[in-house]
Amino acid sequence: MATEEEVPEAEAAAAVAPAPAGGGGDDAEMPDAAAPSGSDSDSSDSDDEGAGGVDELRIQALERTLQEQPLDYETHVQYIQCLRKSGNIEKLRAAREEMNKYFPLTPKMWQEWAKDEISLSMSEESFADIEKLYERGVQEYLSIKLWRDYLDYVEEHDPSVSQCTTSGLSKMRDLFERAITAGGLHVTEGSKLWAAYREYEMAILITISDDNDEERAKQVQRIRMLFHRQLSVPLAEMESTLSEYKIWEAEQGNENDPGSNFDGVPSNVVSAYKKANDMYNERKQYEDQLSNAGASEADKLQEFLKYLKFEESSGDPARVQVLYERAVSELPVSTDVWIGYTSYLDRTLKVPSVLRSVYHRATRNCTWVGELWVHYLLSLERVRASEEELRNVFERAVQCSFPTIQEYLNIYLTRVHSLRRRISDGLDFQLIRQTFKNAAEFLSPQLGTKELLHLNAYWAKLERSLGKDLSAARVVWENAIKKSGSVLEVWQQYISMEVEMGHIHEARSLYKRCYSKRFAGSGSEDICHAWIRFEEEHGTLDDYDLAVKKVTPRLKELMVFKSQEEAKVEAYSMLNDNSNADDSSQKRKASKMTNKQQPPAKKRKENPPKSVKSSDDQEKTQSGHSGAVTAVEVGEASTEMKVDSNCRTGNTGSNEPKPSFYNDKCTVFVSNIDLKATEDDLRRFFSDIGGATAIRLLKDKFTKKSRGLAYVDFSDNKHLEAALQKNKHRLLGKKVSIARSDPSRSKKSREAGPSSKGYDNLPQSGDDGAKAPGSSRPEKEVPKGDVKITGKNTAFAPRSVVKPLGWTTKDEKPDGGAGELKSNEEFRNLLLKK
Template structure:
């Protein structure tokens, strides 16, 4: 019998359920049939090839599902292939297997019920199909599926078709359930209402005319349905009102044809007008949702806006049905499910509804740990059995979550629920035993290794476990065993020892806490942990111990602290060496440049400079002071290579105290700029000042210094400047202002490149501020400039040349001396100009 049913079912699926090919394909099929008549062997070969390909595809999908049963797309493709090939039993098994893991879409339920209706006959088949419809309408909100269910009962249930009292009662119950589920659907709900009224009107026709009492009851039932529908905001309420008026006219209750509300009670009219207002308020949201061109992202956001509006209206039934509409279209949106379940927990605390929604939420979004946690808490609120709670918890552990934090939350939620139910006085369940809590903790520890969770989470888990062992389980040895097991795995963490000690101290076990200190004070912990545990022990003995206990702790701790201090002292030079090497590497470019300048200057010194006995006796100690300034404490600029070594000519010329002045002039180091994050500005207006530049770059931000280049004699601007910035981002913003005007002139702004300047200086090009000389400054606006042939003193803008060397002096200085280079030549001084080295030798011989 079963074999015959399977064969008949396969034939029925092939005939009625396989999708018909397009028109062109059908024509091709006719040609193929003619060819089949001529060459039947080729047709049979083609069919066998198709069957082999289908079989191979089915086997592939079966292997994929065996490897990963949570592959949704593989389930869908497998069902489609089986449905096309006509494997009835395999198809049923595949659909049931998929439904165990995932909710099926309304379309899949319609296909399933349609297949079963075409395959089955008899009372047993009717019962199975009815169960399928019941399962389908509970998955997602679907008005078409409810409508199919209603039609199936009216056509297939004999008690309904014969209008027996049990059949009528069964259909009315089904209609009321359908109205509860979908009757508030603004767009599609009227379809259920109309089907309900048609059913009741059909029953009215079956009542005997002589049975006036029963007929009056049925008329009143139909009238009540009209009034209920007119009070609900639905599409095309005007048409419903006209149908109601027409029906009342058939009953002889309409006197005024031109009045829309003739024969309708005033309270119904008021409710109807309110329903129209509600519909108008929601029409904009419905229009947005009905737009077929809206993207899924925008559509989801429109649902959220609509839900926010419905929640503000305060009607839980309307909020619920809108959530059902939303999750039916976006079943894997975790935000919708989280919002839906949260709303139900706050407002509609109906146990069956909560179980249904949470079950569907966790089956659609298995990876959201928060949904599983809420599911367990919701079951506990509605006083679900331990069997239900345990089943949900075990299901949650089979899911894949993005992090181990979700698994930890699930374990703790499970323990929380067990603890609460076991702690309630007089309500302790017989099947609940503390062993359940211990087993849950043990599984959590095995599941979550120390490498997978943070130290705080690990300590929280074990501290909670140990506390419950001591307080709820009344087993102090087991509580200590919790910490001892953790110490075996994470004994290098100071926090574990301190938490263990804290538990013993909180319970008044002072001796046990002291013994733990004795075990761990000599261990090495990261950072300052070794010192911290020693000081913690001393503080513990001061607060809880006797004087002997304190003395013993001091005796134990003191050598340990000394040992740690020695070790720390030995490590400090290594750390300083590492830090200094890092600092040297970070400034290696600048120091290398400075050392090169110093080497170039020292290489030019004559041999006489290195021999003190060849140097002339100085009657003053000013030159010694200059030399001492460079050598003092081995930190001076001269010895460090930050400036060039003073030439010997400077020592000779410095015999004049008036030129050298006070030795405090030399105390301050010369200032050097590395221009690491600096903008170079040219084409400046001569009237521009530092303040103008500061204001010009104020919108860029990050300005740390502004250096306007001025003539060293006149003090006037040279039209050039350097602006230092705090970082490259602000510098890039400043460079972007290139060619913008300041005081009527377009500025040229570029990044300063000190390396290029150094190259020009080292190849002999004249570059101010690099190479040949050094200027020492002090706070009195007074400087001593040392060059390879000159030594001059400048106060303000008055420059006084010391010695007879004027050939290398600026023209302004030479004129102020009374003679110019041209005048010297006119006097007969036509000799060739001497180099710096020749001039130095000449001075030394004198």
Template sequence: MATEEELPEAAAAPAPAGGGGGDDAEMPDAAVPSGSHSDSSDSDSDDEAATAAAELRIQALEKTLQEQPLDYETHVQCLRKAGNIEKLRVAREEMNKYFPLTPKMWQEWAKDEISLSSSEESFGDIEKIYGHGVQEYLSIKLWRDYLDYVEEHDHSVSQCTPSGLSKMRNLFESAITAGGLHVTEGSKLWAAYREYEMAILITIADANDEEREKQVQRIRMLFHRQLSVPLADMESTLAEYKSWEAEQGNANDPGADFDGVPSNVVSAYKKANDMYNERKQYEDQLSNAGTFEGDKLQQFMYIKFEEASGDPARVQVLYERAVSELPVSSDIWMGYTSYLDRTLKVPSVVRSVYYRATRNCTWVGELWVHYLLSLERIRASEEELQHVFERAIQCTFSTIQEYFNIYLTRVHGLRRRISDGLDFQLIRQTLTDAAEFLSSQLSTKELLRLYAYWAKLELSLGKDLSAARGVWENAIKKSLGAVHFNGDKNGPCT
């Protein structure tokens, strides 16, 4: 639910009130009036009072969060007020329990932690901060920070041990998977990957011809892979590749675009360049879009073009860019999750995106309904389904119908999986909870619909005629009560 708006830094200590002033600063030490001690004392008292007041404000915010943990604005205020790193860390952790943080927030968090400690003990914690951050939104800047941090601070990586090399390459591949297809910024990840491999090449002794040749081939393949992807500045990447090949002793004519370039690479490059030109108009529209959400939403019609092109990886990256720009746009999240349900159907991806969607747009009942249905399709465990359902009904929706739909979706799912060994008592308890929660707000028609469904299940699945009869008796009482309540509220019924 977070936006890209940058939070103000934690408030600094209040400036001393009273005392000194410009005149005192110009006096020789011996000439400072004795009254300045009184001024200094007053200033100290003011500082202490301000600090105490700030502490009370933080305590009040913390109390509010204990009572209302889903209050996003209070989380933001708590971050702003936290004046020390320990409180700031706790505030960030608490906020992230309920809301995603923006890439900017993750960057600030990591930098704050790095500034405090550079010990090996803290490396793992900071690495986790970056790792969590890049999972919430696509951010090329955050990925670059993450890569730089691991490359510099992981001992096994900086020492080029076999495990370190493997770890760093896997991390670069993860970065490329996440953002390597980003048309305007993906080249930054490719460039960082190549620079890393080029640095490794320098460390290999000249006498080790076999190892050097393997490393040269590794760098060459990175160039070839990048040149097959439609990205901005493709021409400069091609020129850089030719220059690098010349350094390896493979002479070519710099003035001829494809001299010395393998034919298969030329073919892939031309195709990628054509794809880039097809997308350039959309990228230009995005870069020129106003700051209003409506402007950006309109420009993300680009997604429809990409969907028609039929490459799921490209569509997914574009959706990730969209939700990073517009994290609380339920339309984009609905489109994204629907696309994954229809097309990709990879359980780990579907599960992750729905989880993030419902953290960003907690108030959209339809997202929760689709989330539960999607988990059922990928055969998620009952424990996971129960957990998601409980998260859903704790949210605040604009209509009682949304709660009703979530309860019904849960019961439908339990009914469909009763053959898997689920206890019918779980269905009965869910319906009992639904009736208790919804009866005072549902229309009489919807209330009767709920009870009719319940009675049917008691008979067909529970095989309990007495229980079904009891449900109907309760339904009549509730519906008559609702009619009586509405009559009192609206005047005599006619």
């Protein structure tokens, strides 16, 4: 759907779009479908036919886009404008109805719609339909112009009104009163509605015969009261209204002094006028700021917020409501304004019809704001809305696109809370159960552990307390264990439920199932101690002894594991210190031996490895500590390096040619992609700029599902730069991030190989992946020099565990069977030949 930035731009596009042929501006009428006949040259006819063909192609393209993306606001606007030009009234009606199904239309759009329909039919049958259009339009946004058009249309085309029948007079006056209620307090434009009302009543006065003194007197008094009401409202041009009133009173035979402002004006009207004038002067500074045509939307929002704060402090709810209506009309997708408006109504007015209307419009303008939907559901519950209405709003809410999964969770929980509170009204508990099932199915893949735990705990609690179904509550926890069995809190809450219900045997069974599991941090020890405390408080002596028998070896095992981890940390710390000392020592030695001839093998190396300690020294350092390298670990390290090299070079161990890799020379990296998006969606997303030659959507190697990442290759830099401009645009409701792919950076990191210390690339061990404090290396890295490798297979051993030739402190001779140490480039070439 349209984003916050797209909607105002689309509305601006609609406002400046060319008017259809046959008129201009707001008064333009629909063109005739048939081209006029005449004796002009054939070239003009061919030009018209060519233009019509282009318009038809444009319409077809927009129709295809809307079929694929029905929530594209700007495309709806363009489609309607094209149909207005073509004169296809049936399609135009359908297009407007389709757009209004998803979005509120601007006052400008409603005016165009009504004028188009009026120009096509003037029959009495069409009057009711056009009246409904105006009625729908004034419900969406406050627009003084739209209200004036509505009033003028009814006054001119309604037979009962134009004939001044009793029913017609009553209908027209009720419509004027509605208009005054909606916009009569509009400080700058409200006087237009008051003036229209007075003019209508003055026209009625003319139709009353002079003989009917009683009726004329009532009509005069009605007009006088309109003047008095308007003069008590803070509006622009109040002095002009006062002058009109005095002139009108003089026409009725009431003498007054034109030079005196209040001569002939009743004292109560004078008092109300002065108070209203003072109120207007207090608001004039805010109105002047809002009238600044060059102000940005952000600046206008801040001015509205200041103005609203001032009006709320004055304590007049009607005036605050009108100002909020003005704000949402000018800033229809401002979340702050809608949230402020609905919250104010919840606190003050609490009128059900007003609340329903405002919340309905708020959620149509800002569908992506979960907070608005939550408040909407709560507001409906406060006014005791029906279950059907609440269900409809909830179903609309969960179908929207929200930026975070937490907002979906809040809406589901709000729905459950509402059902729980109304269960005493006769609601079926199955509604609550089904809501929880839908929530778990929809949210589990993306919800965090803490939030999911809260959802399951609440579900199980209601199954026990309201559903009276303990087995269903246990099913909830068993399903939670299947998905999050490694989370200690899941087991703890499951056990707490059983203990609370007095089911000691079931709680003990849960302890037996989980005491040997591995939990994060100190969770494994905590669950063991918890079992002991449980048996002390609830079990027999035999139960206690059994728990101790089970738990004791587990705790010892955990202590041994912990001591080993601490020893590794200490070993790595010592190794780092010794390595630094050796490096500095070797540097001093190198400075003294600058004139000595270097071994030939070292001359061929571009980046010779730094000096390492001898095997004997390393063995002394590592004595008494766990984690010594075994032959199996060395083999695993060699295998891992070989596999990693094969992956980088494309060698799969067969005689197949090396596959070609993308060089990413003209590629963008796209992230934060909706997981439902396909390569076709990405292709359509970049279709407006063109130039995309290949799309690679990254998928999980096990589930084959999208990871939300993709590479898109472009034919040249021009198209690539255009693609970068689409950064933060929405694809299937989510803002995607687009950045240039930088292959040189990854290539450098690959070519850098092992770190200078020589053991950063060794395989890791351990399930939790914990790291030594202050170190970026895995816990079970293998220090250099622990293993002395001899024989021909040293050419394939990781460099971090091979003692390079010629680099020992003694002139040791290499093993006769040892091959020359291979460089990185030689190592890769050798693998490629295999």
